[in-house]
Amino acid sequence: MSDRLKVSLYVDHVDDSSDFDKVNDWLARWGDKVTVKSYSTGGWEHCWDLLAPAEAVAELPAEWLCDSEWATPELFEAKLQ
Template structure:
């Protein structure tokens, strides 16, 4: 299982957010959402799932976070 943090926004275009909504439906029960936050137009998910599922999400949506890349945040 892979851990990943995903960031998308939909200020001018909701297609990335819509993709994630469909992706979450497709992988429901397989992928675990451990956290979700939104500022309205910005959306961040902490996810855990198999490589097959995670590989469908564009790499440029992946973010560093305490969840996905804890080694970066260690003192």
């Protein structure tokens, strides 16, 4: 599906799990329209690499979006040169 965007999300739940819970609710709501390409956790930190429709991405708080080799490879390639 070329109409999907590559995005990376980062949330933590050091004090509470509300952001983590909201991401999981968002993933459940969008179902098979969102593909989780990668998920990692360090316990309190959670990172997802996703393919998602633009309208789904538009629902996400900007502070959850992050740069990554998945979502913004051009930033990482520039550092290698």
